[in-house]
Each structure stands twice: as structure tokens, then as C-alpha cells.
Amino acid sequence: MRESLLHQMGPGELLVLAGTYAYLLFTFLPTMIAFSTIIVSLGAIYYHLNDYNEYWHKKGVPGPKGNILFGSMLEMLKSINEFDERNVKKYGKTFGTIINGVPDLLSQDLDFIKQIVIKNFDSFPDRPNISKSKLEDIRESFLTIKQGDDWRRIRHRITPAFTSGKMKKLLPAMNYCSNELVKYLDQYAKSGNDVPLKDALSKLTMNVIGRTVFAADLNTFNDKEDSPFLYYAKKMFDIKLFSPTVLFVISFPNISGWFARLTGRVLMQNDIFQYFTTSLNEIMDQRLKDPDAPQKYNDAFQLLLNSLDGEERVTITSEDADIMSEAVSQVANSREKKTLSRLEVMAQLIIFLAAGYETTASTLHFVCYILSRRPDIQERLRREVLEVLDGREHIEYEDMAKLQYLNQVISETLRMYPPAVRINRLCQKDTEINGIPLEKGNSVSFDVYNIHHDPENYPEPYEFDPDRFSPENKADRHPMAHIPFGAGPRICLGMRFAEFEMRVTLVDLVKNFKFLPSEGMPGLPVPVVTKALLNPAVELKCRIKKI
């Protein structure tokens, strides 16, 4: 694919380049010639950028004509789902845009999506990586942005931390954390105060990750001062788009990349990653010195540590085929390096925190809010939960499959409020799909939010109806019509973990509390804003009553 050099620069870099160019011309050439050269150069640049903007039209693919510098990026940033909805109405289910200098094909066509994420996975195995630092840094080692054989190797190595067998072992820790949440919420039931749902459920998901991934008690329900771990973990999610550092990195991406390569320091969130690298290295040293550690610890940390040097086989049963695809398991038979480096182990632990904390808390808080607004669904759910529990305190592994209505409520919540509103893939091999020629370097995006709200897939899409996910109704639906966890070999690795965590928590909540509406809160559907992740337009609260 033709790469546009100008599009690879940030706006700040372009301004500096243009200023230097004009300064040199006016310094060394007579004014008239310098002036004429600038006019000609501007014309040539305009022609080049405009021509690049026609990328998809020249291939016969419709789509909005974006700004010649930013393509459709600025318009999209205002609200991704409104941008997609508007353009699907105008151009159909598949259309082309230029985002940040990269030609991006957006599709809501379910067969097309299946072709990309499953059938032609070989041509679309990776996600685009916009980072220019190319450092041997913890952030460059996250599974989410790893590409090619590196991605296969790491995914193959860490999948055992997420199998059904592993979830069974993590259940007591999840039950413990949800019990802590119930104790924490008891205060709200007693006082009658509104529960700030996102805050309460974020405390839970952080606690679960702490216990199951790092074997650490983060004490998140304690309102005293945060431990350093909790402080930095929270800070990781507190990115202010208009902070000077963020604006600098956006404006000068190449300069920031060079700076990182020269100094070994990344500008954004450096203190956070320094802290995690140091403290995880310390825990790693302690565990590697302890010969009993493999038996003693049951967390993901230990599982990943065991794969530092060993070449032991990774065994996955057919039950876990959804998270370990053929494309990944091939690595087991290859002669490539199969182990993980220390840096890679640390990076995956952090990505579990980053990928699992906010997404799961968001889904759980929407479920609780919906229950407060839909007493009929809440009662039906409670009946099922009490029946399955049959007088026991917590659910057990074997109960998971029996909680059918609970699973339907979670699926419907993820349909209406998918935390990740878009997923994407990078084309790594020129391939033609449905008559559209895709070139290496193109990106392809799928609009999860609008797929989930397309009346062709779900009649009356803004109605909350868990029965859409009854076994009969589900069987008739296209598999790509419900993709909150993505699809294909790169599907969310923590999908089962998140499902277990949500079931355990909701069983305890529904058993212990009645969810009631708070005054002044919006009805259903909840108004949302969709930027990188989906969020409600207002902070959601409800009241609870102890049962």
C-alpha cells in the first residue's frame, strides 16, 4: 500500500516542518521566488493529500470524504456509533474511511466480518499498532498489540490461565471477593443512600484481579488511603485527553518515539509502568527463589512464571476450543521459541488488569441498573438463582450451566451496552474479500455497537429483552450478530474469566439485595456516550434493600 509520509506525522510535526521549510526558503531565496515556491509546494501537498483521500473511491468503495489532514478521525471522535450509524445509512453496510492516515474499511456486514476474523484469519491476524516507540518496553509486549508469531507464542503460553479447569480453581477467590462486595453494600442498604454503581463494581473487579492474577489482597473496599499498587492501577485508567503530555504525544508522535528509543523512557504514564516493572520484578525474584512456589500459588502470576524457561506441554481440552484456536495451537508443534521472557510475563499480567477491570465493572454496573428499572426481570432472575442455590451460600462450578436466565440477562446487557464498541484487524497480506481488494497495511473495523442495535439482527433493538438469548432464539441467529468479546482466534482471552466473575457476583447480589430505582435517574435505554469504551451519559445509581 502507498504510505503517505505526511499522514505519518503528527499535527505538531507538520507545523514545525512547514515553519522550517518557509524559514529556509525566505532566508536563502529572494522573497518572490520563496513566495512562489511556497505556493507551488502547497498546491503539490494539497494534490497529494486529496489524492490519498480518494483511496477507497478509486477502488469503487463508497464512504465519506474526510478532512484532507485527519480523514474522518475528528468527526469519528465526537461519537463513534453516531458516525457509523450515519454513514451506514448513507453508504451501506461496508464503507471506507481514512483514519489517522490509514485506510480503514468499516463493516456491519456479518458474512464479511466472518470472512475476515475467521475464514481469512491468515491475512488478518493482528490489530493495528499505532505506537511508534518500538521499545523493548513492557507496553510493546502486551498480547493485545503483539503481532504474528510473537502473538501466537504468547497466546499459546498464557491460555492455560483462562481454561475452564483454571476457572474452577479460581472460584473460591471470586466468591470471597463477591462476599466482600456484599458486606460493603450492606452499608448502603442500611443508610438508604444511593449506590454509585460503577464505583462499587470497579472495587469488586479490581479486587478479583488482585486475588486471581497477583495473589494480592488489594483491600479495595477499604475507604482508607490506597496501597501503592491500587494507586498506580487506578492511575493507569485516569488518562486525561487534554493533559500536556497526552497532547504532546498526539502532536509529535515520531519525536516521542525517537525520544523513547534514545532514552528508554516513554513519555506517557512512565511512573506507572516503572512502578509495575519494579514491584513485579521483586515478586518474581521471591517466587523464583522459592522451590515450593509452583504448588503454593494458584494465581495467573505463578502459571505464567512456570512458563519462563520450561518447555512443558500446554494441554487444552475441547471445552476450551473457543479461546485456543487451531491458529494458536499450531505453535505447539513448531520449532519456534515457546517460552516467555520476564518482560513478557509482566506485560501480560498488566494487560489482564487493563483489559479485565473496566470492561467487567461496566457490564456488571449496567446489569444492576437495569434490574433496578425492571422488577419483572429481577424477580425472574432471583427465582432462578434461589432455585439453583437450593439453600447453599455460593454457587459452585457445576451450577454455572444451570443459570440459564442469568446468562441471558448478561448476554442481553452485553448486546445493548458492549464495553468495546469497535474491534479491528490489520491486513497483513493483499486479499480480496467480497470483491473488495484489501492491501497490506489497510485496517478493517467492525462496528460492534451498531451490529448489536441493527433491527435486522434484533427487532426493536432498544428494548431490553433477555429472551432474545434463549437457546431457541439464539440458534437462529448469525454467529457474528453478538460479538461483545470479539470473534475468531483473537477473541477475548478473558471471556470465560469475565463470565464466571459476573455470574458469581450477580448471584450473590440478587440473593442479598433488592435493586430499586433512584430518583432523577434515566429510564431504559440508558443514554450512552461511545468514545474508546462505551459509558453511560450520566453516572448510574440505584437504591438497594437487604433481603
Ligand code: HEM
Ligand atoms: C465483560 C468483560 C470483557 C469484555 C466485554 C471484553 C472484550 C474484549 C474484546 C472486544 C476484545 C477484542 C477481541 C477481538 O479483537 O476479536 C478483547 C480482547 C482481550 N481481552 Fe477482553 N473483555 C472482557 C474481559 C476481559 C478480562 C477479564 C480479561 C483478562 C483477565 C481480558 C483479556 C483480554 C485480552 C488479553 C485480549 C486480547 C486477546 C488477543 O489479542 O489475543 N478481557 N476483550
